[in-house]
Amino acid sequence: DDAPAEPRLTFHWNDPVGNTFLGRLVHRAPQAEVDAGWLGFAIYDTPFKGVPTGSDNLMVGSQAIIGHVGTDQVSKYVLAGKREGPGGVERMEESFQSLVPSGTSVRQFTGGDGHVTTILTFEKLLMENDSAEILIETKGK
Numbered sequence: 001d002d003a004p005a006e007p008r009l010t011f012h013w014n015d016p017v018g019n020t021f022l023g024r025l026v027h028r029a030p031q032a033e034v035d036a037g038w039l040g041f042a043i044y045d046t047p048f049k050g051v052p053t054g055s056d057n058l059m060v061g062s063q064a065i066i067g068h069v070g071t072d073q074v075s076k077y078v079l080a081g082k083r084e085g086p087g088g089v090e091r092m093e094e095s096f097q098s099l100v101p102s103g104t105s106v107r108q109f110t111g112g113d114g115h116v117t118t119i120l121t122f123e124k125l126l127m128e129n130d131s132a133e134i135l136i137e138t139k140g141k
Contacts, residue, residue, distance in 0.1 A: 009027050029115065038106075076092045100125070104122045
């Protein structure tokens with residue numbers, strides 16, 4: 001049996017077509033007690049030197065794509081801090097929500113073996129009209 005005993009997270013992507021990037025994040029948990037309530041993919045563009053520690057704020061200032069299980073809501077967020085809410089993880093204003101609606105979803109299901117799989121799918125423009133956008137480069141750098 002190749003089923004994981006611990007939760008696993010895998011990221012899949014398609015090579016960009018034109019100005020569109022399609023990503024899929026898959027979380028597989030051995031039982032419901034450790035399933036995902038949300039999944040997210042963050043984009044960070046500042047080089048880091050040294051060895052990161054748990055106290056580093058590496059993602060603060062970046063942007064994320066987050067999907068909430070049970071709502072099927074997938075949106076872009078700004079990571080202004082470590083906590084959810086004002087000054088922390090905040091949903092970006094509607095004018096910055098540039099994900100392709102038909103290409104976004106978050107789904108969760110339980111297999112016959114009891115494992116819970118959560119899948120976040122999103123389609124994002126590589127180049128946007130927003131000068132503050134953190135770019136995903138075509139070559140993934």
